[in-house]
Amino acid sequence: MRITSRYSLLALALLASPAFAQTLAGPALPRGTQTVLKVTSYADDGSEGTLRWALERNNANPGHNRIELRAIGTAPYVIKPTRELPPIKGPVVIENMDWARNGTYVAIDGAAYVIGPGTRACPGAVEGQYGTNVRTTTKPGLILRDTEAVEIRGLEISNFCIGILVNRASGNLIHDNRIVGNKGGAGIMVTADDGKGNATATTTLHNRILRNRFINNGDAMEMTRGAAFNLVADNFITSDDKDNEEPSQGLEILWGNDNVVVHNHWENLSDGVQLNWGNRNYISGNTFTGISSAVTLSGTGNIVDGNTMIGNRVAVSVRPQAEPGADAAPGRNRVTGPAVNTISANVMIDNGRDIRRCFAGGSCLPELKGAIIFNVPGLEHGKFIGNRGGGVEGDPSKLETICALDGPVQGCEPSPNHGQAAPTLLATLAGSAGGVGVRGQFVGIPDSLYRVELFANSKPGMTEAERYLGFIQVPVDAEGHASFVFPLASADAAKAANVTATVTTTDGATSPLSAPLKLRR
Known part of the structure; x- marks a missing residue:
């Protein structure tokens, strides 16, 4: 992994420090003095020993407990909530103790809660929209909202609309989990959404997502609406078209700034990392393969440095820059200048393959394939080919134009990186x-x-x-x-x-x- 001077080794070491989260929320009691809340039943009736009971007990006095799960009885080891679990209040550690001993996961499965045909079971915030790639915080599994210093380890989180929702929460650590088949919003969604779709500053910082396996989620991860200074490292992200209705982004960063994405493996997606109006994010030392667009860039000041990109349709797609604004013409975005992003020292081999996986991203225009490609359209552009999300309107009169693709029409967006x-x-x-x-x-x-x-x-x-x-x-x-x-x-x-x-x-x-x-x- 190459680290440039833009982020020092000291800064990354601080982000990765196990003690860092507790400095944000205040110290938890030392481990030996905490009350251990043991999950001894996989029922969901709220009785003593259930996960619901443990979360409620912890929330009454956060910082004084840890929650421990174990494999009970014979496999499969599954908890199936029938309704939303209580949001988790930190500081607290939630750990499956068997994972560290023998690699066994205890699953929290949403199949009894998220009921319906595929992604239609996951409604968006806008009536009539559903599935991956629409704004939503509905039907999550574990919820970290308005809190800090929650650690989650050794669990399988599956079949929710959002596996783990981190909403206006900072200093949390999510590591060594399996995130499987969450198809409405994301496997892990880190968002500073204020509840009305607006970004909030300084509420969603310094979260760390480390060494997890993401399998067949819609978006594996999202960092949106003001999520900043978060670390995504050493994760494995995969999908297959047979078992995933919408294999979309490995990581979508929407209006998220200064995040660090290092040493992850991404494969078989529409986009590996998709940046939508995010600034100064650092993407380094990752591998990308079998993806329509390995890295998709808009925003400015982002650095894509020292990655390995082999066997994709496009290695790096650089999109024009537009941002919603009150002074925009009806149905249009205000152009705020070209995206300016750095693409440095990457290995790019055998890209240009005929991969047409475009669920809210990717590159499916026939001529747009190769190593570094400018003017790849996104969802906001009329030239985009692909799925914009369930129930999302695609009226061409309300979509953006790109000067290089649509001609010099009024309000068209100029080529990124100064052309x-x-x-x-x-x-x-x-x-x-x-x-x-x-x-x-x-x-x-x-x-x-x-x-x-x-x-x-x-x-x-x-x-x-x-x-x-x-x-x-x-x-x-x-x-x-x-x-x-x-x-x-x-x-x-x-x-x-x-x-x-x-x-x-x-x-x-x-x-x-x-x-x-x-x-x-």
Whole structure:
């Protein structure tokens, strides 16, 4: 995992610290002095020993208890709530003790509570809407609302509309769980929603989602409406089209800022990570495969750095930027300027596959596939092909236009990343000690400094970015022209059949990849 200077190792260590959550809510009693509330019955009648009883007892005096579950009797070990469970008040640890001993999960299953045909059983906040990708906080399994310092470990959470709802809650730790088949909102939804769809600041911070397995959820995770400074790390996220009605996002970040997403594995989704008007999020060291759009970017200041993206339709989709505004024309969004996002040092191989999985995301326009693609439409755009969510209106007159796709119509959105074109690689020059220099040129913002990154491919037919070779800084002259020679060591030159490059502006806007240049030695 590569960590750039943007987030220090100290900051990430603090986010991952087991003690960090308790500093937010005040200290809980030491473990040996807490009352242990043991779940000894899988019934849901509220009697002593049930999960419902344990949650209610804890909520009467939070910080003084821990809740312990165990595998009871013979498998399957399942609690089936018949109605909403009480929201959890922290500080408290809720732990299945058998998971740490032998990997056995105790399940909390919503099948007796969420009843109906597929995603239609999960209504949205807007009447007539349902399923994944519509605003909702309905029919959750475990609820963390207006609280802090809740830890959940070793459980399977399945068949709710939302597996775990973290709503206006901070400093919580959700780790080493299985999140399965939650198809209405998300497997884990972290949201600062005020209850009316508005974002709230400083209410949903420093939550950590670590080492969980997400299987066949609609959205595996969401961080929305003001969720900020949260950590998503070391999770495994998968789906299959047979058992998942809407295999949508691995992680959707909507109006969420400054979150860190590192060292996760994402596969078989519409989007791995989808950013919708989220700023300064950091996505690094992840692997993405079998996805329509591995990373989808809007917002600004986001960094996609050092990831491995193999066998997707698009590795990185960069979308135009628009944001709802009161001064917008009827049915339209106010354009607030192009998205500016950095795409650096990623491995991109064998993308461009014919994966047409577009549930509220992805890329299904025939011509939009490859490594780094600008102007991929989202749900707000008329050119989007795919499922916008159950019952969501798709009236073209109320949808956005993209200048590059729709033509220069009034109010169309400009290309993201300043529309920065890729560099042109022109020739290789013999260098000293068997090395070579790669000569190239590009057009950029006048009188500014650019970062040129070079990538190597091992086979002549490869056109993406198999191996990162480094970067150089190149100034652009007053007319907006720049030329460069990138020195390539003999060892790197010997392994490469061709090279590609990107350029990045000083404000962080990265171009698509250049056409490959065959190395001449």
